[in-house]
Amino acid sequence: MQMRIEAGNTLRHVFVQRKNGVYEVTIDGTTHHVDAVRIDPATLSLVVHDAAGGRRSLAAALSPGGAPGAVDVHVAGRRVPVQVQNGSGLGRRREAGATGSGPQRVLAPMPGKVVRVLVKPGDAVTARQGLVVVEAMKMENELRAARDGRVKDVSVVEGQSVDAGTVLVLVE
Amino acid sequence: MPITKVLIANRGEIAVRIIRACRDMGIATVAVYSDCDRAALHVRLADEAWPVGPNPPRESYLRIDTILDVARQSGADAVHPGYGFLAENEDFAAACRDAGLVFIGPSPEAITLMGSKTAARQAAIKAGVPVVPGTEEPLGDDVPDAEVLRIAEGIGYPLMLKAVAGGGGKGMRMVATPDELPGALRAARSEAGSAFGDSAVYLERRILSPRHIEVQLLGDHHGTVLPFVERECSIQRRHQKVIEESPSLAVSPALRRAMTSDAAAVARTVGYTNAGTIEFLLDEDGSYYFLEMNTRLQVEHPITEMVTGVDLVRWQIRIARGERLTLDPETLLIPRGHAVECRIYAEDPDSNFMPSPGRILGLRVPHGPGVRDDSGTYEGGEVPIYYDPMISKLITWGEDRDHALARMRRALAEYEVRGIKTTIPFFLWVLEDADFQASRFDTTFIDRKLGARQGAPLQAIDADHETLAVLAVALDQVTRTPAAARPAASRSLWTSRARHDALR
Missing domain, CATH: 3.30.1490.20 (ATP-grasp fold, A domain)
Structure with a gap:
């Protein structure tokens, strides 16, 4: 599962998959191994595995923030405002920049390999149209346009390995 | 006079506190509520509940006539006013007495007398208790x-x-x-x-760096007035107490003897009965001055209960029904350990303490050794805009001050209120302060420390917090799939139950 989550004014590309009984959550290329158990509709118990073999136990409670897609996360003694984009459930907001302006940079959410490029420069694209398919952790992820526009640049080719955050396509 | 049913002319945590004391004593309780308080905790916990009018206090909780009507209709024989609202209203105390109801508090005469700043000052002087030095007579234009x-x-x-x-x-x-x-x-x-x-x-x-120290008193109708170990109430924000503790590190046993016996002397001078509190200013040089008397139960009474083991509300009722104070005066002056209270408000400390009313979507209340939470609300409850935004008093007890403060930090960290903003982060910040920890403060402490922050957020959010929040949201979304929402185990239980029923 793939989503975009904004925290601290930074948009993060997040990819989640379940592996060996724990969740692998990749945030902008950094993978976290987390055991998550739901306590109640608003509360999760998280056990975050760290690189040194440690196990950090945290309670995280979520409550709706002021705006659509806004979530207040109560974790580690803080209330962290978070904006969920293109998510289901709490995130009812439309894709980032859907109503904004300026060029849209489509980034690789995680390290992986470009398996398909679906557009070429000059193509007209509509919101949510697939642009590039990136394979990571044995999953294919289709990256889509946030809004209607025209492809200005395609910076990758099929078969190319990319790091998290690499610009794949520019749509304006 | 026997008391069998008490009307509580209040709302919020103090109404709940009084209901609990009554229940402990086998006394029936009558709650009153304004329109928006129909589902409030005090209404839910009382034996009876009666509406007293619209939301503005003047039209409900301050309506003496309506409240006395409810007392008559419900058959209550006593009234407890709590604090605030009608607690220090001599007309209410007198109206209760005239209606044949026991007012669980001092006499209307004592309320009137000590409610006047100048009369109270005179009473202190008469009792030989120091007041802030000043002119007794006005200085008119004609004085050169x-x-x-x-x-x-x-x-x-x-x-x-x-x-x-x-x-x-x-x-x-x-x-x-x-x-x-x-x-x-x-x-x-x-x-x-x-x-x-x-x-x-x-x-x-002008006392440059005063501490606010107060002495709890109980007086019975047989001439006995007993003082309790002092409370330290210097931690105030804009003259409003926010953290209280007992005992005070600034008060030596000798000073305690002097202040508590002076406090009792003032109360005896005016023939004071039931619960009351004498407030003093304590100067840096150890001299102290009578400030005023509060003729009611105080918000911060639980810290006294924690270090003396005395249930003050229970004694208020016992005194009101004519019992003698049988407490050992000596034990009331020797604190057992240390207690701290934080007043948790529905206010946003990062937006200049703006009130934050609304629905409490989630509530996790701390428990464990030495923790007491006197709350007036519950998960799903509403914090109305019409009344004081205090939602709870968190009290911790420890063997000594450091222990009590450590438990307070632990309890505050466990405390989780979702849906509204609270002053919990503010308290966590104060508890981290080295001067607070060393008990180096006066009544200007909080306003000075807050001013020095120049609006910087009380609890900085760092990259780690952001990462954890993102992890939580992502995993919340993932575990919200239909399969997770409806676990296989419970489904099969339902299925087998349905089969079982079908086969009967």
Whole structure:
């Protein structure tokens, strides 16, 4: 599962998959191994595995923030405002920049390999149209346009390995 | 006179507190509520509940006539006013008495007397208790500067020049040295004259770095008045107490003896009964001055309960029904361990403590050793805009101050309120302060420390917090799939139950 989550004014590309009984959550290329158990509709118990073999136990409670897609996360003694984009459930907001302006940079959410490029420069694209398919952790992820526009640049080719955050396509 | 059913003329945590004491004693309880409080915790916990009107306090909780009607209709034989609302209203206390109801508090006469600042000051002087040094008589326009200077010399500098008819800081001047006096006198008189039509002023010693120390008292109807170990209430934000503790590290056993016996002396002078509190200013040099008396149960009464083991509300009721105070006076003055209270408000400490009313979507209340939470609300409950935004008092007890503070930090960290903002982060910040930890503070402490922050957020959010929040949201979304929402185990239980029912 793939989503975009904004925290601290930074948009993060997040990819989640379940592996060996724990969740692998990749945030902008950094993978976290987390055991998550739901306590109640608003509360999760998280056990975050760290690189040194440690196990950090945290309670995280979520409550709706002021705006659509806004979530207040109560974790580690803080209330962290978070904006969920293109998510289901709490995130009812439309894709980032859907109503904004300026060029849209489509980034690789995680390290992986470009398996398909679906557009070429000059193509007209509509919101949510697939642009590039990136394979990571044995999953294919289709990256889509946030809004209607025209492809200005395609910076990758099929078969190319990319790091998290690499610009794949520019749509304006 | 027996008390079998108590009407609680209040709401919120204090109404809940009183209901609990009544329940402990096998006494029935009658709650009253305004329109928006129909689902409030005190209504849910009481044996009976009666509406008393619309949301504004003046139309409900302050309606003496309506509340007395409810008392009659419900068959209550006593009324507990809590604090705030009608608690220090002599007309209410008198109306209860006239209606044949036991008022669980002092006499209307005592409320009237101690409610007047000047009469209370006179009572203290009569009891031989020090008051803040100042002029007893107003200084009118006709008093020459030289005379005022002479009087000022006797009081000592720095001093405050205050309008007799004053209020709101008008006609008030701080005077640090004698040469400042003539100018300040002219300015204060002219300001007071135009603001209040009375240019008379008086002088009072300015206590530069006072602590606010208060003494809890209980007085019965048989002439006994007992003082309790002091409470330290210097941690105030804009003159509002926010953290209280007992005992005070600034009060030695000898000073405790002096202050508590002086407090009891003031109460005896006026024939005081039931629960009351004498407030003192404690100067850095150890001298102290009577400030005022509160003729009611105080918000911060639980810390006294924690260090003495006495249930003050229960004793209020016992005294009201004519019982003698049988407590051992000595044990009331020897604190057992240390207690701290934080008043948790529905306010946003990062937005200048703006009230944050609304629905409490999630509530996780701390428990465990040494923790007491006196709350007036619950998960799903509403914090209305009409009343005081205090939602709970968190109290911790420890073997000593450090222990109590450590438990407070632990309890605050466990405390989770979702849906509204609270002052919990503010308390966590205060508890981290080295001066607070060392008990180096006076009544200006919080306003100074907050001012020095210049609006910086109380709890910085770092990259780690952001990462954890993103992890939580992502995993929340993932575990919200239909399969997770409806676990296989429970589904099969339902299925087998349905099969079982079908086969019967």
